[in-house]
Amino acid sequence: MDSIAKKLVHFCTQKPKIVYVVLLLLTLGFMAQIPRIQIDTDPENMLDAEHPARVFHNQVKTTFAMYDAIVVGVVDSSDPNGVFTQSSLTDISVITESIMSIDGVVSADLMSISTVDNISQTSTGTIRFEWMMPSPPASTAEALKIQENLARLPLLQDTLASQNGKAAAIYVPILDKNESYNIAEKIRSEISQLNGTADWYITGLPVAEDQFGFEMFIQMGISAPLAGLTIFILLFLFFRNIPLIIAPMIVAMATVLITMGALIGLGFTVHIMSSMIAIFLMPIAVVDSVHILSEFSDRYKPGKSLNDTIEEVVGHLFTPMLYTSVTSSVGFYSLMLTPIPPVQIFGAFVGSGILLAFIITIVFMPAYLSRMNETSLNKLQEVMHSQQGGSKIASFAKSLGSFALNNRFVLVASFAVVFAVSIWGINQIQINDNPVRWFKQNHEIRVADKVLNENFAGTYDAYIVLSTSDTLPPVSDIIFNDLPESLLPWAKERVTAFGDQAPSEQYQQLIIDSEDKLFADVSEEEDAYLSGLITILEKNLSSSKTFQSPEQLAYISSLQTHMQESGLVGKSNSLADVTKVVNRELRSGSAEDYQIPNSSQAVAQTLLQYQSSHRPNDLWHFVTPDFQQTLVWLQLTSGDNQDMTKVIDLVDNYVADNPLPQNIELGWAGKAYINVVWQDNMVAGMLDSLISAFVIVFIMMVILFRSLVFGVLAMLPLTITITFIYGLIGIIGKDYDMPIAVLSALTLGLSVDFAIHFLERARETYKQTQSISDTFSIMFDEPATAITRNALVIALGFTPLLFAPLVPYITVGVFLASIMAISALVTLLILPSVMTMAKKIVFK
Incomplete structure (x- = not known):
């Protein structure tokens, strides 16, 4: 020493x-x-805040207004009609109302049988959006009618209701995932007041992670003292x-x-x-x-x-x-x-x-x-040099x-x-x-995860995001082209007023401003210029809406079919599915018309119709307003990294065999992907x-x-x-x-x-x-x-x-x-x- x-x-x-x-x-x-x-x-914090995958994941959540969600499920295997009974559907309606009143829940985006629309045809070319369950059913016949209506909507089937009719789900989006445990506890409290015979479950990655944090805190207070006690006992046995x-x-x-x-x-x-x-x-x-x-x-x-x-x-x-x-x-x-x-x-x-x-x-x-x-030293000697200790x-x-x-x-x-x-x-x-x-097999989170993933398409989320690299030319490149001198002050004022607006918003606003200008007292030269400007803007704007194209939607639909057939993905929802459902109801209402419309204008018409529903903002979960980014929502029955990796490889192989359309890029987001x-x-x-x-x-x-x-x-x-x-x-x-x-x-x-x-x-x-x-x-x-x-x-x-x-x-x-x-x-x-x-x- x-x-x-x-x-x-x-x-x-x-x-x-x-x-x-x-x-x-x-x-x-x-x-x-x-x-x-x-x-x-x-688990997102396992990655640095500046990690590209995490940055992109957060951008996607913001762009498409996607929130972390708690999944509440109800299962009734004893009744022949499953959850489609007066009692169970009434309970679903009551619980849904209770959940929507909880602070921290994004009630506008909550998905439940009582908060979504039934899409149906009133006559050829006419479509109707009405609440799937505006009030609890008064009879078994009404309950079974709700089941029938859900079965006709691929967007909802296997997400809100299981195919066997034994289970239903409520997706509860939350503002702050760190509050998921508290929100889940409030939901459990509401469920405990029900008198029905069905079994209720709560799961989802946010609540699993937050519940782990709660139990981890308790475990910290137990394990360390117990370790200390164990060591103390051992040392006593050694040295007495x-x-x-x-x-x-x-x-x-x-x-x-x-x-x-x-x-x-x-x-x-x-x-x-x-x-x-x-x-x-x-x-x-x-x-x-x-x-x-x-x-x-x-x-x-x-x-x-x-x-x-x-x-x-x-x-x-x-x-x-x-x-x-x-x-x-x-x-x-x-x-x-x-x-x-x-x-x-x-x-x-x-x-x-x-x-x-x-x-x-x-x-x-x-x-x-x-x-x-x-005394202590002598006792130590006695112990260490005897047949004890x-x-x-x-x-x-x-x-x-x-x-x-x-x-x-x-x-x-x-x-x-x-x-x-x-x-x-x-x-x-x-x-x-x-x-x-991270929980034992008999833990309520683990049990809920097993039961709900057996009945539904999956409680784990991943997102495929398709983006176009095509960009609109700046408004200034168009507005000043062949501009009559008399309109120069008007044009400069318009360009200055746009500021940092998105290009598509600038185009939309300039079309409106140009049409307003036409109604004023303008010369023939100005009239011709403004009419030509509107035509150019509309043409550019229409061509920039990449994901209104039937060809692009057909590619997405084909990819979805490939994933579904693989058995690795429980279900996927996309803009293509929205257009198919609305197109079917606008036409014959039968299965043969469940297809993507054959023109961009027809696609635009279906989406316009969809926005007349009670949940118009749902469209923006699948596509951006400029139609230059679209999202495919994957539901997986497993949150294991191995399974998510298989899905990623599946998509990569598909894209290798079927190259993405020109100027289209594919990216991944979602909790299941971030974990990988x-x-x-x-x-x-x-x-x-x-x-x-x-x-x-x-x-x-x-x-x-x-x-x-x-x-x-x-x-x-x-x-x-x-x-x-x-x-x-x-x-x-x-x-x-x-x-x-x-x-x-x-x-x-x-x-x-x-x-x-x-x-x-x-x-x-x-x-x-x-x-x-x-x-x-x-x-x-x-x-x-x-x-x-x-x-x-x-x-x-x-x-x-x-x-x-x-x-x-x-x-x-x-x-x-x-x-x-x-x-x-x-x-x-x-x-x-x-x-x-x-x-x-x-x-x-």
Whole structure:
């Protein structure tokens, strides 16, 4: 230990009260920030705000007035008529009215059987729009008539009503997705007052994400204290000395509170990843303390100077503890290389928390131990040197040593086979995530998702956006062409008045202004000019309305048919469907006229008719007013990334075989698509961060040991553990999701932790004994016992997560416990085996 560290430890043992006061003030200061906590579970925030996919997604939502929606479903499988009964339809009407009165609901866009139009024909060429259900039906016959009317409208069938008639849905658009949990709770309250026999469900990505945030907040308050309690119990079993084990618990609590306080105080929201910071740091923060306590209990003898023993122990452990802390933090800091902001924040604060834990340990543990009374120290000696306390762990560690040294060839061969199989398993990994799967299978959100997606075309949204690159020439290029001098002031005034209006709006306004001018007293020259100008403007405006073209709509319809036939898309709605329905009713009302009109003028007529409905603004969900952008709304029965990726590939292949019309571009938006984008970014980013961190840690190991051989040995447990864990994930078919991806950082940091302690102590011991057998005999005494204790503390420290109601927490708990157990076993089995087999190289 260098002179600065010696002086620091000496100061702490001489002035412990100063250490206590400073640590207390720091902890209280950062704790004061915690009440300012803000929860964020929006997967969109996995992408940077400036990411092109996210920017485009938000532009599409604004352009087409698309809102995040809660899906409310009602299912009645017991009645022969399903939900098309007086009772169920009355309940739907009542609930719809209640929902529309809730603050935060976009009532004008709410879709329910009682808020949409029935489109029908009164006579040839005449169309009628009337409410589908203006009031609840007075008889079963009326209820069945509503079902019949819905079945005739492809825009609504399988969206608002299932084909089997057993289910109906209400789509509740909301202004702020962060209010979805509160709105869902109000809807649940209204539903609870109904007396019907039908079952009601609430799902949708916004409510799933927001509900996860609510439950995550509760989980944070449960898991971290439970982890602390578990660690406390473990330490008591190890040392049987409550005053002694209070010290590492203080280190852990101070580390967690300061780190979380800093996170919140700096204005960062608590995302699903950062919510796990406390549970990650709690076990990791006590690791160095356990090493100190283990060696202190082994070295301290009655009558020996307490402070000298403390300084000797910390001095002996300072270098390996420093390097294990730095390498562990590097593993987490590597996450900052990913392009996912919440993962970057998680990595930064866990990495900083680990370094903070090291500093607090080095400062607080000497101060605390120096204040222990003689009674506690004597009791510690009795426990540690009797058949209590750590004797069973010590016996287990020694047995591992015997097994490793007696079966080294078998072990090395076995690990080689496991490594090879793991590499194959890694190639089987499937990248997939879905916020709804963050809940257990019996959770109401998960149950609702399953039931409603079995009955409807899908509750997951994705949007295909087609845009034209054709642009209208500026008005100024047209208005001043062959302009009579007498109209020059009028023309300049018109151009100036347009300002920043959209080109199509400028054209429309100029047509109106030109027609008004014609009604004034104008000369023949001015009359001819204005009439020609109006003709040119109307021609340009008509040709610019790309998606009024039957050819363009036919392409969209063909793409929709292809997607529907694939079975990957539950349903799609587009401008083409609107024109088909209205065209059918304008003509014969029969199926043969369910087709796109054969001219742009006829398409325009159908859309004009559609706008005379009770919901005229629905048209602008499918097309922009200038008809230069159109949207195809896809309903998917699965929110899994794998399924959305298949849809994207399907569309890409279709476009490759059937090229888009000239000057048309295709883009994607919607929550299901955004999830795919951030997952792809995460996987690529995690791979980059893992490789970078691996290289950095390897270089650090070579520098630490000043030996390439020992650097390679230190990386062995890490390499085997990472490949085994991720190979196992691929073999058992577990989806590679966000929590699994982040675990690579922990695996990298902590797997090398055990190896550093083992190798550093082995090398020092060999220098003293100059005997390989004696070295490993000593190594499988206190050092191996300390490693085993630490592995147990960290592994079991995460076990409270196994009882969480949220799947990501369970995943983290299971795999972290596995990682700790495997990395400790690999360290204690493979390192002595390889070191003895290659003793001529290792022990020069």
